[in-house]
Amino acid sequence: MSAAAPLSYDVVIAGGGIVGAACALAFVQAGFRVALVEREFLGSGATAAGMGHIVVMDDSEAQFALTRRSQQLWHALSATLPSGAEFEALGTIWVAADEEELAEAARKHQHLSDRGVPSLLLSCKELEAMEPNLRPGLAGGLLVTEDAVVYPPTVALHLAQQAQTLGAAILIGHAVTYLGDGELRLDDGTRLLAPRLVNATGAEAPFCTPGLPVKKRKGHLAITDRYPGFVRHQLVELGYLKSAHSLTTDSVAFNVQPRQTGQILIGSSRQYGNEDTAVDQPLLTAMLQRAALYMPAIGALNVLRVWTGFRAATPDKLPLIGPAPADATLWLATGHEGLGITTALATAELLVAAFTDSAPAISPAPYLPSRFNQLHQQQTTLQEML
Ligand SMILES: Cc1cc2nc3c(=O)[nH]c(=O)nc-3n(C[C@H](O)[C@H](O)[C@H](O)COP(=O)(O)OP(=O)(O)OC[C@H]3O[C@@H](n4cnc5c(N)ncnc54)[C@H](O)[C@@H]3O)c2cc1C
Numbered sequence: 317m318s319a320a321a322p323l324s325y326d327v328v329i330a331g332g333g334i335v336g337a338a339c340a341l342a343f344v345q346a347g348f349r350v351a352l353v354e355r356e357f358l359g360s361g362a363t364a365a366g367m368g369h370i371v372v373m374d375d376s377e378a379q380f381a382l383t384r385r386s387q388q389l390w391h392a393l394s395a396t397l398p399s400g401a402e403f404e405a406l407g408t409i410w411v412a413a414d415e416e417e418l419a420e421a422a423r424k425h426q427h428l429s430d431r432g433v434p435s436l437l438l439s440c441k442e443l444e445a446m447e448p449n450l451r452p453g454l455a456g457g458l459l460v461t462e463d464a465v466v467y468p469p470t471v472a473l474h475l476a477q478q479a480q481t482l483g484a485a486i487l488i489g490h491a492v493t494y495l496g497d498g499e500l501r502l503d504d505g506t507r508l509l510a511p512r513l514v515n516a517t518g519a520e521a522p523f524c525t526p527g528l529p530v531k532k533r534k535g536h537l538a539i540t541d542r543y544p545g546f547v548r549h550q551l552v553e554l555g556y557l558k559s560a561h562s563l564t565t566d567s568v569a570f571n572v573q574p575r576q577t578g579q580i581l582i583g584s585s586r587q588y589g590n591e592d593t594a595v596d597q598p599l600l601t602a603m604l605q606r607a608a609l610y611m612p613a614i615g616a617l618n619v620l621r622v623w624t625g626f627r628a629a630t631p632d633k634l635p636l637i638g639p640a641p642a643d644a645t646l647w648l649a650t651g652h653e654g655l656g657i658t659t660a661l662a663t664a665e666l667l668v669a670a671f672t673d674s675a676p677a678i679s680p681a682p683y684l685p686s687r688f689n690q691l692h693q694q695q696t697t698l699q700e701m702l
Contacts, residue, residue, distance in 0.1 A: 330492045338663065343671070358486070365623060367583055372428070379633070386661045393661065409549045409551050411457045437456065447548060518628045531629050537625070545578075569584055570606050637684070666678070
């Protein structure tokens with residue numbers, strides 16, 4: 317029996333997490349014939365494990381541009397999302413424990429104001445009134461009002477289903493074994509051909525594209541029983557920035573989120589070099605103790621479930637969005653670390669602009685994979701060896 321003829325599309329996407337799903341919908345809306353391939357289920361991977369905080373970050377101008385643009389796209393999309401997506405613009409309160417962190421809150425406030433992002437500095441008393449379960453005596457905080465939360469797996473499923481309704485092919489249950497030279501191959505021998513392939517396999521991206529500067533960064537989350545009103549905003553300690561910046565050491569930070577169900581999502585941890593999916597008990601304990609340091613009463617709440625997930629981290633903390641060096645058919649949409657829910661929509665928008673040769677909403681330059689010369693050299697060497 318001869319093998320089935322390959323299927324042809326304009327764009328084939330590997331990975332049905334939030335980034336792949338957002339790309340599928342944006343590409344099909346732009347008029348492309350699209351196929352999306354996922355080995356497990358839509359919205360699995362980090363998308364199922366993440367916190368769903370849609371947050372403007374300002375570590376760098378590039379990070380700010382991508383998170384802010386994407387947040388605007390989330391607000392525009394929100395009216396079309398199903399209720400199960402649990403989109404809510406709750407706002408983030410960056411909690412300042414002491415005067416030094418309050419000065420950082422003031423800096424952040426000015427920085428965001430200069431860029432048109434509304435935020436409000438909170439005194440100690442205002443913080444206590446807004447979040448009565450925080451420990452008394454904290455210095456204050458910064459409320460960033462347009463930050464939001466969603467339930468990411470439901471959104472990913474919704475975006476992919478919308479894409480399917482508009483004509484995209486969705487192939488689930490088989491892993492990609494080869495991606496390059498205009499061809500995607502699955503582990504059952506199926507072949508999909510397209511002039512544009514997109515690697516959106518998150519932290520697994522180096523499997524399909526060897527040599528990518530993407531590493532797994534493990535995280536833990538815990539979810540409690542229902543305690544409506546216990547937390548009212550996404551609360552993040554300003555010290556979070558220090559832990560998120562560390563590229564080598566294990567770290568935890570106070571980061572809690574109220575869910576629409578009344579449950580509280582408690583994070584977060586960051587670990588390199590640990591690819592074991594099992595819960596790391598000492599790190600989990602440290603994470604929960606950190607939460608109790610900021611919210612003493614949280615220690616008495618009933619935790620229902622704890623899990624881990626892997627962020628796709630790059631050396632410069634910016635994602636890889638754009639053409640892959642050394643393969644004219646291959647495009648990358650990975651390396652979003654702890655911001656892939658926030659930035660999925662702007663990622664898709666940047667790729668549409670590149671595919672249609674139209675003006676992008678923000679400059680694509682900071683995210684281009686070609687910034688990693690090492691990657692370029694590695695792939696060139698590989699090509700020469702073949
Ligand atoms: C603990 C934790 C908390 C987080 N909190 C937030 C947050 O609050 N806000 C935020 O913006 N981001 C957050 N993130 C980051 C966010 O979850 C990720 O950046 C985002 O989900 C990445 O989406 P993705 O589609 O690129 O990857 P994934 O969601 O990992 O999707 C990749 C998909 O590719 C599939 N796949 C992999 N290999 C293959 C293959 N060979 N063949 C076929 N399919 C394949 C996988 O099954 C998976 O479904 C958090 C992450 C973690 C771990």
